[in-house]
Amino acid sequence: MREGTLRRESDGRVVCERCGVADSMLARMRGLLGRSELPAGEGLLIRTWSIHMFFMRFAIDAVFLDRDLVVRKVVSDLKPWRVAFGRGSKSVLELPAGEAARRGVRSGDHLELADVG
Secondary structure (H helix, E strand, O other): OEEEEEEEOOOOOEEEEEEEEEOOHHHHHHOOOOOOOOOOOEEEEEOOOEEEOOOOOOOEEEEEEOOOOEEEEEEEEEOOOOEEEOOOOOEEEEEEOOHHHHOOOOOOOEEEEEEOO
């Protein structure tokens, strides 16, 4: 899986230091399933407009993004066994619960992905 760093375009602040990019069907299907936690600074960018938390072991923040990586919606503290979607979204950034607020992520922010590998 590709990995990169996500920054806010307006001020260059890092939103996610180690962001995996789930761009294959298998990677999208797997998502964060099977993990017991998502450490601070890590996240997963999934090319989809909705997510489910079935069989997850921990809560996350879900940041819904449009085609240009502009934040359309932030769902904070999404708990296991819930679903969330973002109308008009093309991808979702999954972060540890509370991380979006700590990083100041809000609707309208434009994010940039710098590939690491």
